[in-house]
Amino acid sequence: MTRLLLGVTLERICKAVLLLCLLHFVIIMILYFDVYAQHLDFFSRFNARNASRAHPFSNSSRPNSTAPSYGPAGAEPLSPSTKPSSNQSVTEKPLQPCQEMPPGLVGRLLIEFSSPMTMERVQRENPDVRQGGKYTPQDCLPRQKVAILIPFRHREHHLKYWLHYLHPILRRQKVAYGIYIINQYGEDTFNRAKLLNVGFLEALKDDEEYDCFIFSDVDLIPMDDRNLYRCYEQPRHFAVGMDKFGFRLPYAGYFGGVSGLSKSQFLKINGFPNEYWGWGGEDDDIFNRISLNGMKVSRPDIRIGRYRMIKHERDKHNEPNPQRFTKIQNTKMTMKRDGISSLQYRVVEVLRQPLYTNITVEIGKPPPRLARG
Structure with a gap:
C-alpha cells in the first residue's frame, strides 16, 4: 500500500514538473517573439532616421519635393526605393523657418580683451x-x-x-x-x-x-x-x-x-x-x-x-x-x-x-x- 501511494505521488510530481517546463517554454517563446518584433521595429526606425539625416532639409512626408536652397551642396532627392512604405510610420518632421527672434539669445554680453586668445x-x-x-x-x-x-x-x-x-x-x-x-x-x-x-x-x-x-x-x-x-x-x-x-x-x-x-x-x-x-x-x-x-x-x-x-x-x-x-x-x-x-x-x-x-x-x-x- 505504501509503495502504491509513493508511485502515485511521484507520478503527480512528474506531471507537475512537465507542466512547469511547458509553461516555461511558452513564456520563453512569447518573450522571444516580442523581443524579435522590437528588434525589427528598431531597425526600421533606424533606417528611416538615417535616410532623413542624409537629407536633413528634405520633406520626409513628400520625398519628391524640392529641398530648400540652403541645404547641403550636392544633396539628392530621395529615390523611389527609399520611399516610406504604407505601413512604416515617419517620425521626422520637416524643418520650420527659424524664428524672427531666436529663443536662445543671451542679451547683453561681457566683452573683454585681456584674456589670451589662440x-x-x-x-x-x-x-x-x-x-x-x-x-x-x-x-x-x-x-x-x-x-x-x-x-x-x-x-x-x-x-x-x-x-x-x-x-x-x-x-x-x-x-x-x-x-x-x-x-x-x-x-x-x-x-x-x-x-x-x-x-x-x-x-x-x-x-x-x-x-x-x-x-x-x-x-x-x-x-x-x-x-x-x-x-x-x-x-x-x-x-x-x-x-x-x-x-x-x-x-x-x-x-x-x-x-x-x-x-x-x-x-x-x-x-x-x-x-x-x-x-x-x-x-x-x-x-x-x-x-x-x-x-x-x-x-x-x-x-x-x-x-x-x-x-x-x-x-x-x-x-x-x-x-x-x-x-x-x-x-x-x-x-x-x-x-x-x-x-x-x-x-x-x-x-x-x-x-x-x-x-x-x-x-x-x-x-x-x-x-x-
Missing part, C-alpha cells in the same frame, strides 16, 4: 563651424544666407577675438553664414571700401545663394546678441554706439564700423567707391549713395547696438585721406562710374581655414598725387 581655442569652441568659416543651423530653416566681409591687413591679433565672440553670437542668432577675410596684398595705402567690393564679388563666386552682406571692421565686437546680423528692408547700420564715441552716434549720417546691405541694395548703389585710399570718407560716401538712391538707413535701438573696439594704434599706410572731404561732396557725380561696375583687382590666394576663408587680393596703387602726399 586660434586653437576658438576652433575648439566652435566644432560645428565647417571649413572656410561656414555654418548652417540644423534645427530650423534660416531666412537668409549671409556673407560677412572683413577688410584686413596685419590684424591677426584682433581677428582671434573677433572670431571668438562672433561665431557663438551668429550661431545663437540662427544665421546661415560664411566669413570672408579680404586681405590687401602688399604695403601700399589701405583701401577699405575697395576691399569690400572685392569681398562682395568673391563671396558670390564661392556661393551664389548669398542674399545678405555684412561689412565689418575686425576690431569691433557687438555687446548684445539681440543685434541681429541679417539684412532688412532698408540698408542697416549695426554699430550705433561704440565705446570710443561714448556709446552715442557721432553724427546723424554716420555709417561706419559695421553695416549690412542685401544683394539688391548693394547693386542699386553700385557698391562702394573704389577711390578712397587711406583712412576716412568712404562711410559718408556710402551713406550719400543710399540717400541718393531713395533709401533710408535703419538702425537697432541704441541700447542694443553697442560695440566695444579693440584699442590699437593707427595702421601704417592708412593715414587720413586728405581728399576725402572733396570726394564726399561729389558722390552724386561719381557713384555711377565708381563702384562695382569699375572694380579691378587680382586674386593672389584663397585659403579656406577652419574658421574663415582668407582671400588675398592685389587692388592696385593709389594715385601718385596721394602717394606723394
Whole structure:
C-alpha cells in the first residue's frame, strides 16, 4: 500500500514538473517573439532616421519635393526605393523657418580683451563651424544666407577675438553664414571700401545663394546678441554706439564700423567707391549713395547696438585721406562710374581655414598725387 501511494505521488510530481517546463517554454517563446518584433521595429526606425539625416532639409512626408536652397551642396532627392512604405510610420518632421527672434539669445554680453586668445581655442569652441568659416543651423530653416566681409591687413591679433565672440553670437542668432577675410596684398595705402567690393564679388563666386552682406571692421565686437546680423528692408547700420564715441552716434549720417546691405541694395548703389585710399570718407560716401538712391538707413535701438573696439594704434599706410572731404561732396557725380561696375583687382590666394576663408587680393596703387602726399 505504501509503495502504491509513493508511485502515485511521484507520478503527480512528474506531471507537475512537465507542466512547469511547458509553461516555461511558452513564456520563453512569447518573450522571444516580442523581443524579435522590437528588434525589427528598431531597425526600421533606424533606417528611416538615417535616410532623413542624409537629407536633413528634405520633406520626409513628400520625398519628391524640392529641398530648400540652403541645404547641403550636392544633396539628392530621395529615390523611389527609399520611399516610406504604407505601413512604416515617419517620425521626422520637416524643418520650420527659424524664428524672427531666436529663443536662445543671451542679451547683453561681457566683452573683454585681456584674456589670451589662440586660434586653437576658438576652433575648439566652435566644432560645428565647417571649413572656410561656414555654418548652417540644423534645427530650423534660416531666412537668409549671409556673407560677412572683413577688410584686413596685419590684424591677426584682433581677428582671434573677433572670431571668438562672433561665431557663438551668429550661431545663437540662427544665421546661415560664411566669413570672408579680404586681405590687401602688399604695403601700399589701405583701401577699405575697395576691399569690400572685392569681398562682395568673391563671396558670390564661392556661393551664389548669398542674399545678405555684412561689412565689418575686425576690431569691433557687438555687446548684445539681440543685434541681429541679417539684412532688412532698408540698408542697416549695426554699430550705433561704440565705446570710443561714448556709446552715442557721432553724427546723424554716420555709417561706419559695421553695416549690412542685401544683394539688391548693394547693386542699386553700385557698391562702394573704389577711390578712397587711406583712412576716412568712404562711410559718408556710402551713406550719400543710399540717400541718393531713395533709401533710408535703419538702425537697432541704441541700447542694443553697442560695440566695444579693440584699442590699437593707427595702421601704417592708412593715414587720413586728405581728399576725402572733396570726394564726399561729389558722390552724386561719381557713384555711377565708381563702384562695382569699375572694380579691378587680382586674386593672389584663397585659403579656406577652419574658421574663415582668407582671400588675398592685389587692388592696385593709389594715385601718385596721394602717394606723394
